[in-house]
Amino acid sequence: MRTTPSAGSLYQILADDLTAAISSGRLPAGSNLPSLRECAIQRKLSLNTVTAAYRLLEDRGLIVARPQSGFYVCSELAEPEFAFRRIAKDVVGAAQEDLMTAVLEAQQRPGHIDLAFAAPRGKKFYPGERLARMTSSVLRRQGNVVASYAMPPGSELLRDQIARRSQRLGMDLTADCIVLTHGAMEALHLALRAVTRPGDFVGIEAPSYFNLYPLLSALGLKAIEIPTHPQHGLDVDSVESVLAEKRVAALVAMPSVHNPLGCSMPVDAKQRLAKLLNQYKTPLIEDMVYAELQFLEPLAPTVKAFDHGGWVLACGGFSKTLAPDYRLGWIAGGRFSQAVQRLKFASSASESMLLSETVGQFLKSGGYERHLSSLRRLYFAQVATVRGLVAQFFPGGTRATQPAGGFVLWVELPPQVDSLKLFHAALEKGIVMMPGQVYAKGPRYRHYLRLSCCQEIDERFTSAVRTLGELAVKMQKDGNKAPKGR
Ligand SMILES: Cc1ncc(COP(=O)(O)O)c(C=O)c1O
Numbered sequence: 001m002r003t004t005p006s007a008g009s010l011y012q013i014l015a016d017d018l019t020a021a022i023s024s025g026r027l028p029a030g031s032n033l034p035s036l037r038e039c040a041i042q043r044k045l046s047l048n049t050v051t052a053a054y055r056l057l058e059d060r061g062l063i064v065a066r067p068q069s070g071f072y073v074c075s076e077l078a079e080p081e082f083a084f085r086r087i088a089k090d091v092v093g094a095a096q097e098d099l100m101t102a103v104l105e106a107q108q109r110p111g112h113i114d115l116a117f118a119a120p121r122g123k124k125f126y127p128g129e130r131l132a133r134m135t136s137s138v139l140r141r142q143g144n145v146v147a148s149y150a151m152p153p154g155s156e157l158l159r160d161q162i163a164r165r166s167q168r169l170g171m172d173l174t175a176d177c178i179v180l181t182h183g184a185m186e187a188l189h190l191a192l193r194a195v196t197r198p199g200d201f202v203g204i205e206a207p208s209y210f211n212l213y214p215l216l217s218a219l220g221l222k223a224i225e226i227p228t229h230p231q232h233g234l235d236v237d238s239v240e241s242v243l244a245e246k247r248v249a250a251l252v253a254m255p256s257v258h259n260p261l262g263c264s265m266p267v268d269a270k271q272r273l274a275k276l277l278n279q280y281k282t283p284l285i286e287d288m289v290y291a292e293l294q295f296l297e298p299l300a301p302t303v304k305a306f307d308h309g310g311w312v313l314a315c316g317g318f319s320k321t322l323a324p325d326y327r328l329g330w331i332a333g334g335r336f337s338q339a340v341q342r343l344k345f346a347s348s349a350s351e352s353m354l355l356s357e358t359v360g361q362f363l364k365s366g367g368y369e370r371h372l373s374s375l376r377r378l379y380f381a382q383v384a385t386v387r388g389l390v391a392q393f394f395p396g397g398t399r400a401t402q403p404a405g406g407f408v409l410w411v412e413l414p415p416q417v418d419s420l421k422l423f424h425a426a427l428e429k430g431i432v433m434m435p436g437q438v439y440a441k442g443p444r445y446r447h448y449l450r451l452s453c454c455q456e457i458d459e460r461f462t463s464a465v466r467t468l469g470e471l472a473v474k475m476q477k478d479g480n481k482a483p484k485g486r
Contacts, residue, residue: 061388154180170301262403393469416479
């Protein structure tokens with residue numbers, strides 16, 4: 001049976017349970033929660049436990065206490081709708097790259113609060129001490145490890161652990177089909193080089209991982225955007241028409257926890273997609289960096305799980321689950337494995353054996369699995385909290401996704417709010433956010449932004465989201481006042 005994660009203590013279990021009821025609509029916006037005493041009696045809990053749970057829900061911005069009248073569910077945020085149904089061509093543009101550079105520069109500024117950074121940040125999210133001990137132990141026990149060149153495909157220990165873990169996602173990878181890469185980014189790079197030639201068209205999701213656009217342009221590739229539903233991911237009917245017309249050399253997609261949408265494709269859609277790829281003999285580069293951060297367990301299978309002919313190139317990594325600086329990724333290239341291995345050798349030869357063995361040991365010890373289950377609970381609660389803050393502080397008409405995993409929220413602002421202007425206004429106040437314009441050429445995502453929820457939600461974070469919301473409210477008002485036609 002699939003279960004929703006729950007935190008260790010009773011009050012957290014109750015808070016997570018009520019959060020899930022609110023998120024799923026079982027407790028709709030504006031509804032009245034049972035009083036503290038009623039809830040304590042119904043759930044057979046102490047009054048203190050229920051009080052602590054309700055306080056946590058208030059902190060998450062999900063409920064408000066109204067004097068003399070009890071607790072109410074905060075105004076609900078609708079989810080973004082399926083706005084773009086058209087298959088669009090030539091979607092990679094230089095303006096996006098310039099904007100990305102501006103965001104990256106802003107992230108380097110000291111003293112700012114970064115709501116754009118998308119990797120675990122802070123002690124709560126990263127098992128630093130454990131990994132430091134493991135690094136020392138690898139250095140002690142394998143003294144020569146840093147004195148030689150590792151060769152592709154890289155540490156057998158880590159590849160074997162990745163292969164074992166693949167079963168949790170319904171795959172049956174073996175160590176010998178996996179190549180370690182310099183982050184998942186290099187995995188995507190090698191995969192694209194293995195299956196395309198400059199000038200080819202590649203089918204991508206809309207929106208897509210923002211770094212994919214410069215990668216495609218660096219490889220001389222053109223992209224076709226395939227409509228992607230904010231809750232169900234890639235539209236398989238559109239994929240079928242693109243494949244049938246032989247319009248693309250390959251597809252790139254994130255069917256299990258999409259960035260920035262946070263959604264996963266339904267399992268039957270993944271199965272149908274795998275069948276189509278095999279039928280039309282078209283490779284899919286399946287980016288699964290967030291797949292192990294699905295909120296519900298057991299984890300839903302990937303598309304690769306249904307791929308019988310080796311047409312799926314699975315790409316993963318540890319930046320989102322451990323730490324980005326390890327730069328550890330991997331690829332299982334299916335029928336393109338040999339080409340991938342050759343390209344890796346020509347590209348950067350190998351990955352650091354010290355880091356690969358450290359992470360391999362962590363996986364083998366069971367520490368990674370425990371770390372992942374606590375991360376899932378943590379991110380589930382963090383995303384709900386930030387969603388609550390958005391509901392509280394952002395202008396009326398704002399929508400936000402309800403992610404199936406991971407730690408990012410995709411927010412649709414009212415049409416009067418241009419997210420690039422919001423980015424600049426926020427930057428003046430020391431806040432960095434990811435404007436929607438990096439996710440497509442042209443104005444398509446002008447009213448969208450991505451918020452990361454992978455750092456401590458403390459006073460500073462909350463106040464940054466509040467400021468962002470207030471700026472957006474002001475822009476909406478100014479937009480309403482502006483004379484028509486200008
Ligand atoms: C969807 C997606 N794929 C790939 C990557 C690249 O990951 P890595 O840091 O392992 O290169 C990222 C990082 O942001 C990502 O979000």
